[in-house]
Amino acid sequence: MNEKTSYLLSETQLVRLRCKHKDCGATLEIPLEKLNDAKYRMCRACERKFQVTDGPMEEVNFMQNFHGALIGLKKASANLEIELVGPMKKDTRLRLFAAME
Numbered sequence: 001m002n003e004k005t006s007y008l009l010s011e012t013q014l015v016r017l018r019c020k021h022k023d024c025g026a027t028l029e030i031p032l033e034k035l036n037d038a039k040y041r042m043c044r045a046c047e048r049k050f051q052v053t054d055g056p057m058e059e060v061n062f063m064q065n066f067h068g069a070l071i072g073l074k075k076a077s078a079n080l081e082i083e084l085v086g087p088m089k090k091d092t093r094l095r096l097f098a099a100m101e
């Protein structure tokens, strides 16, 4: 009943980027190893920036930092397992809500 979705970092191969720009909503599946590619600073569908950089010269790229952390921690998976836990599955949540009414 409290089933949550979870993902092991060691088993993760793809990262989905979901564009939240108005009238787009594209979902891009990117191999984890390629997440640091500069082309993923923007949506490949609507070509608008994701605003994943910071600094006057955009010298900080959070997508590249995220990629570095994921790759580095995945390499450490012999000693450490990281599990990403999401909310309950949508169907389950709807059933629980209905049961409370």
Ligand SMILES: [Zn+2]
Pocket (backbone or CB within 6 Å): 019, 020, 021, 024, 025, 026, 043, 044, 045, 046, 047, 048
């Ligand atoms: Zn887009």
